Amino acid sequence: MLKIGNYFENFLKKDSLFVDKSVLLSSHYPEDIPYREEQIQEIANILAPALRLERTSNLFVYGKTGTGKTLSVRYILLSMRQIAEKNNIPIQTIYLNCKLKRVADTEYRLIAQLIKFLGQEIPPTGLPTDEVYNIFYKLVERKKQLILLVLDEVDQLTKKIGDEMLYNLTRINSELHHSQICLIGISNNLIFAENLDPRVKSSLSEEEIIFPPYNAIQIQDILRKRAAKAFCEGTVEAGLIEKCAAFAAREHGDARRAIDLLRVAGEIAERSGSLTISITHLDEAEHRVESDKIINAATNQPKQFQLVLYTLLLVSSPQKQIFTGEIYELYSTLCKKSNYNVLTQRRVSDILAELDMLGIINANIISKGRYGRTRQISISLEESVVTKLKEILEKSLHLS
DNA sequence: AGGTATTCACATGAAACTATTCTCTGAGTTAGG
DNA sequence: TAACTCAGAGAATAGTTTCATGTGAATACCTGT
Numbered sequence: 348m349l350k351i352g353n354y355f356e357n358f359l360k361k362d363s364l365f366v367d368k369s370v371l372l373s374s375h376y377p378e379d380i381p382y383r384e385e386q387i388q389e390i391a392n393i394l395a396p397a398l399r400l401e402r403t404s405n406l407f408v409y410g411k412t413g414t415g416k417t418l419s420v421r422y423i424l425l426s427m428r429q430i431a432e433k434n435n436i437p438i439q440t441i442y443l444n445c446k447l448k449r450v451a452d453t454e455y456r457l458i459a460q461l462i463k464f465l466g467q468e469i470p471p472t473g474l475p476t477d478e479v480y481n482i483f484y485k486l487v488e489r490k491k492q493l494i495l496l497v498l499d500e501v502d503q504l505t506k507k508i509g510d511e512m513l514y515n516l517t518r519i520n521s522e523l524h525h526s527q528i529c530l531i532g533i534s535n536n537l538i539f540a541e542n543l544d545p546r547v548k549s550s551l552s553e554e555e556i557i558f559p560p561y562n563a564i565q566i567q568d569i570l571r572k573r574a575a576k577a578f579c580e581g582t583v584e585a586g587l588i589e590k591c592a593a594f595a596a597r598e599h600g601d602a603r604r605a606i607d608l609l610r611v612a613g614e615i616a617e618r619s620g621s622l623t624i625s626i627t628h629l630d631e632a633e634h635r636v637e638s639d640k641i642i643n644a645a646t647n648q649p650k651q652f653q654l655v656l657y658t659l660l661l662v663s664s665p666q667k668q669i670f671t672g673e674i675y676e677l678y679s680t681l682c683k684k685s686n687y688n689v690l691t692q693r694r695v696s697d698i699l700a701e702l703d704m705l706g707i708i709n710a711n712i713i714s715k716g717r718y719g720r721t722r723q724i725s726i727s728l729e730e731s732v733v734t735k736l737k738e739i740l741e742k743s744l745h746l747s
Numbered sequence: 748a749g750g751t752a753t754t755c756a757c758a759t760g761a762a763a764c765t766a767t768t769c770t771c772t773g774a775g776t777t778a779g780g
Numbered sequence: 781t782a783a784c785t786c787a788g789a790g791a792a793t794a795g796t797t798t799c800a801t802g803t804g805a806a807t808a809c810c811t812g813t
Binding site for chain 2: 470471472473474670671672692693696697700712714715716717718719720721722
């Protein structure tokens with residue numbers, strides 16, 4: 348038998364640590380959401396009139412990542428949809444994540460998605476935007492119905508294309524005769540509404556609900572519940588859940604991250620053939636999750652981003668601080684050497700800012716007084732990640 | 748010494764441009780009746 | 781005459797460039813003591 352066949356044999360024979368790994372995936376929707384009863388009830392109160400086809404207030408949901416916003420809202424939508432189906436109430440619920448690239452991150456695409464939900468295809472480009480609006484109007488007006496539209500991560504959308512389109516959306520209702528649209532915005536950014544056009548702000552956030560972060564004890568409880576379903580009994584070593592929760596609590600109570608961490612720890616333990624999941628596995632998982640995140644983010648960027656990042660990796664050591672000008676010079680020589688277009692400093696400055704936002708580099712704007720104002724850049728990645736990243740970038744950029 | 752004015756080296760903003768992908772339209776062409 | 785082809789106009793989008801303006805504090809330059 349082939350060597351690899353042996354491996355598969357072993358894989359089958361060995362009892363897995365997992366009973367049901369899907370419980371720990373981010374695509375998993377639990378049937379109850381602990382510590383969020385209050386918020387769910389509140390949202391339900393606000394949205395309930397929709398079941399009688401009365402227009403409900405627009406709703407805005409705030410909370411940091413991993414506080415259960417999306418989960419709760421989708422949970423409510425699901426149950427409303429079920430009720431509506433049972434009683435033949437014409438309600439449509441639409442959930443859109445505005446952050447998804449090439450799906451709903453522009454005005455055109457957002458409306459195009461809505462149209463798709465209503466059962467019609469729209470070309471990805473070529474049509475004028477108001478034409479797309481018209482198609483949408485017609486589709487909505489075709490029959491009497493109420494649409495609950497959830498826009499997840501709206502802050503990302505407005506950051507990119509401004510709040511004009513939100514204004515358009517809120518105004519749609521006044522132009523519709525038979526139907527109504529109710530907007531539910533979800534945002535990670537707590538001060539998001541502050542830099543919104545006042546007209547939009549008042550109509551969009553008629554109701555606001557805030558999701559506070561989970562505390563360490565709550566996260567422990569959530570983790571325990573999930574772990575009980577995901578892992579075989581007795582495989583989780585003592586103290587693991589607590590440590591995992593502590594990691595997450597350090598990051599403003601991000602439950603998603605905690606669950607992720609637990610899953611990866613389990614995977615690592617399984618792969619190493621261990622019968623239990625120990626703290627060492629968790630530590631390793633934390634490293635892996637962290638570096639995977641960075642490497643993923645870096646490799647998904649366009650070529651020029653990678654070039655800039657690569658020059659940064661070449662010159663920087665963890666403690667050394669570098670300025671924009673130096674980077675730009677190195678970058679342009681590198682470009683010339685390897686036949687890439689050299690971008691302007693203006694553009695490179697933006698790229699650096701974006702790399703900073705992605706958390707790949709650390710940049711602070713400092714003033715060196717007489718000697719100008721610039722970004723002070725440093726990289727806080729571990730040596731192993733840096734080498735790995737270098738290799739990947741060299742390959743993808745065809746550098747020698 | 749203390750106060751203010753300069754000055755550097757970029758940051759930040761706005762607008763406009765380029766290349767690509769896609770639709771729609773209407774003129775020209777083809778084939779069949 | 782209906783069906784087909786194909787170029788050209790017009791859109792959306794991502795990634796840039798161009799031009800213009802902003803900015804924080806270390807220094808240079810005064811001023812009056």
